[in-house]
Amino acid sequence: MVQLTKARKLQIINCLLRRNVVNRGSLQTKYASFLEVLKLQEKQYTGIASPLQELAKYIAPSVDTSCFQIFNPNHEDIKRAEVFFIPSRQHIIDYFISAVRMDHAPQLSQPEVCFLGRSNVGKSSLIKALFALAPDVEVKVSKHPGHTKKINFFKVGKLFTMVDMPGYGYRAPEDFAEMVEPYLTQRQNLKRTFLLVDGVIGIQPADRIAIEMLEEFGIPYVFVLTKIDRAPKAVMAKNVIQIQDFIKKNTQGCFPQVFPVSSVYCSGIHVLRCFIAHIAGSLHLSS
Ligand SMILES: Nc1nc2c(ncn2[C@@H]2O[C@H](COP(=O)(O)OP(=O)(O)OP(=O)(O)O)[C@@H](O)[C@H]2O)c(=O)[nH]1
Numbered sequence: 001m002v003q004l005t006k007a008r009k010l011q012i013i014n015c016l017l018r019r020n021v022v023n024r025g026s027l028q029t030k031y032a033s034f035l036e037v038l039k040l041q042e043k044q045y046t047g048i049a050s051p052l053q054e055l056a057k058y059i060a061p062s063v064d065t066s067c068f069q070i071f072n073p074n075h076e077d078i079k080r081a082e083v084f085f086i087p088s089r090q091h092i093i094d095y096f097i098s099a100v101r102m103d104h105a106p107q108l109s110q111p112e113v114c115f116l117g118r119s120n121v122g123k124s125s126l127i128k129a130l131f132a133l134a135p136d137v138e139v140k141v142s143k144h145p146g147h148t149k150k151i152n153f154f155k156v157g158k159l160f161t162m163v164d165m166p167g168y169g170y171r172a173p174e175d176f177a178e179m180v181e182p183y184l185t186q187r188q189n190l191k192r193t194f195l196l197v198d199g200v201i202g203i204q205p206a207d208r209i210a211i212e213m214l215e216e217f218g219i220p221y222v223f224v225l226t227k228i229d230r231a232p233k234a235v236m237a238k239n240v241i242q243i244q245d246f247i248k249k250n251t252q253g254c255f256p257q258v259f260p261v262s263s264v265y266c267s268g269i270h271v272l273r274c275f276i277a278h279i280a281g282s283l284h285l286s287s
């Protein structure tokens with residue numbers, strides 16, 4: 001048997017890791033546009049374009065899935081929303097500025113949405129996937145929790161702003177509460193907070209604290225379930241139902257429908273773009 005030196009082993013591991021990164025990146029790019037997704041066979045199409053509908057197949061008929069249909073845009077609306085996420089000379093999509101305190105945050109009149117959640121849940125990756133049609137926008141992601149240390153603002157032309165927050169929980173910035181609470185409570189143009197929860201493990205104790213805060217301050221929010229590519233569909237379906245039940249029983253300010261996403265495969269990304277454009281007031285739905 002051929003004996004590999006340590007250096008050679010490390011070289012192979014690095015090469016495999018690099019290939020993994022490239023594959024993930026190219027997958028995201030491949031399905032970034034809804035026009036490409038429309039070319040897929042039905043099963044694959046549903047998994048990417050409409051992950052909630054796909055999960056419905058794994059849920060007993062006695063369970064109420066009416067929430068799955070609340071925001072259900074048609075193809076035309078999804079295509080129209082996508083245009084807002086494609087940069088041009090007249091419509092610049094880019095990182096704008098970072099802030100560590102509310103008084104450092106830029107004064108902007110455009111509607112704003114922000115992405116909140118535990119460290120490592122996939123906030124920055126989600127923003128990167130939403131911007132996959134604008135590959136020059138630099139959104140830093142990392143496998144190490146606590147990577148995003150500041151409130152990062154990204155401008156989508158003159159239409160709206162998307163805001164990447166530092167994560168709470170493990171390795172959160174020490175001054176997380178001082179940084180994020182004033183932003184959430186004082187930001188006049190904040191239209192919706194996307195609360196990201198790991199779709200595989202569901203709501204964690206740290207998420208409950210965030211939910212209590214959003215409820216207490218009356219901040220409108222919506223659940224996004226991340227990393228759905230990591231769990232079997234039946235497990236995901238169970239988690240979705242549990243979270244929808246939780247929303248029904250325990251929340252006032254939460255949108256009743258959840259948005260499952262995979263930032264690797266761009267699953268759920270096209271519908272989410274449409275939802276963001278809609279709540280930011282850029283897109284009036286045709287149906
Ligand atoms: N399989 C899979 N991995 C994901 C997905 N989204 C994010 N990840 C991975 O999860 C890790 C954390 O992603 P980030 O986007 O940096 O997480 P974050 O919430 O911004 O983390 P902080 O900035 O530390 O708060 C990275 O290794 C990502 O590649 C997904 O949809 N599927």
Ligand SMILES: [Mg+2]
Nearest residue numbers: 123124147148
């Ligand atoms: Mg981050």
